[in-house]
Amino acid sequence: xxxxxxxxxxxxxxxxxxxxxxxxxxxxxxxxxxxxxxxxxxxxxxxxxxxxxxxxxxxxxxxxxxxxxxxxxxxxxxxxxxxxxxxxxxxxxxxxxxxxxxxxxxxx
Numbered sequence: 319x320x321x322x323x324x325x326x327x328x329x330x331x332x333x334x335x336x337x338x339x340x341x342x343x344x345x346x347x348x349x350x351x352x353x354x355x356x357x358x359x360x361x362x363x364x365x366x367x368x369x370x371x372x373x374x375x376x377x378x379x380x381x382x383x384x385x386x387x388x389x390x391x392x393x394x395x396x397x398x399x400x401x402x403x404x405x406x407x408x409x410x411x412x413x414x415x416x417x418x419x420x421x422x423x424x425x426x
Contacts, residue, residue: 334376336373342372345358345359345361382411383409383411393409401413
């Protein structure tokens with residue numbers, strides 16, 4: 319699903335407004351992929367009743383970087399998270415490995 323967003327919109331999707339049609343499509347596609355189409359379709363149909371809303375919450379889990387045998391680091395190519403650490407911008411997952419927080423930065 320993440321790569322599909324990039325193909326359709328040219329960018330990776332990390333925020334999506336709660337729209338009924340988008341949520342319904344996502345539930346149906348996920349149901350097809352995870353063999354729970356019937357229960358997901360029932361959820362979509364129940365949401366058509368008056369007073370019922372269909373909302374989803376999307377979570378993005380960060381994976382740790384993979385250090386390859388040659389010592390290079392393989393990070394997610396679609397990672398939106400970066401941080402400034404000791405004056406350098408780097409992926410969040412690498413920050414503690416490459417630039418541990420310096421004690422004097424907490425002394426202020």
